[in-house]
Amino acid sequence: MNRRRRVFEGKGKILYEGPEPGTLIQFFKDDAAEPGIAGEVIDGKGVLNNRISEYVFSHLNAIGIPTHFIRRLNMREQLVREVEMIPLVLTVRNIAAGSLSRRLGIEEGTPLPRSIVEFSLKSDELKNPLVTEEHITAFGWAMPPELDDMVALAIRINDFLSGLFLGAGMQLVDFKIECGRLFEGDMMRIILADEISPDSCRLIDLQTRQRMDRDARGGAAPNAHSEIARRLGIMNENEPARAAGPVLVK
Known part of the structure; x- marks a missing residue:
């Protein structure tokens, strides 16, 4: 090896x-x-x-x-x-589940009026707390143009994944992504990093409404x-x- x-x-x-x-x-x-x-x-x-x-x-x-x-x-x-990883996790939500339901008292499975993008600080020690754009820019984790790029990427990825899983008989509840800075000479751009897998998505079967993802444990x-x-x-x-x-x- x-x-x-x-x-x-x-x-x-x-x-x-x-x-x-x-x-x-x-x-x-x-x-x-x-x-x-x-x-x-x-x-x-x-x-x-x-x-x-x-x-x-x-x-x-x-x-x-x-x-x-x-x-x-x-x-x-x-x-x-x-890449230079940005210490943020973006969660894109289409249906109420998990911490969103607990925080806001919304019943799990409730379709959201529109897709929501949330930011969390990537920190296992702090259990990835939610942060606002004010926190992010004040502490220098990312600049406003970088946040715009990350949100734009997240929305495009959501559109693609929703269609991909729908075609396979599954509904995308939510997913998490991480982004990084790719330096090419004097140029820098924000790109998607880490992974997209059942460990970072919530999915439900369209017919049975059963979970098929990271919540399907054991x-x-x-x-x-x-x-x-x-x-x-x-x-x-x-x-x-x-x-x-x-x-x-x-």
């Missing part, structure tokens, strides 16, 4: 140095990424998230939405552009990931969802 230097490790992924300057290798782990099930390993989840995220990012690249994705390397790894979780991949035509039912990872250089 290849020997690589680890750059960063999060809940669901590890970033390693890439083969060329300005690139990283993104490795998808099997670890459960949701609060309350930390430490749980879901066999094959990383492979499924890698393939689903590859599928989505490839289509986003094709329609002109800038992303860090270059290509998939194997069952668990992607080659991506190295024993249901691997089945949900597999079903989403099957519906999108990414992996067939007999394809193994396992692969080994690289050896870490201390």
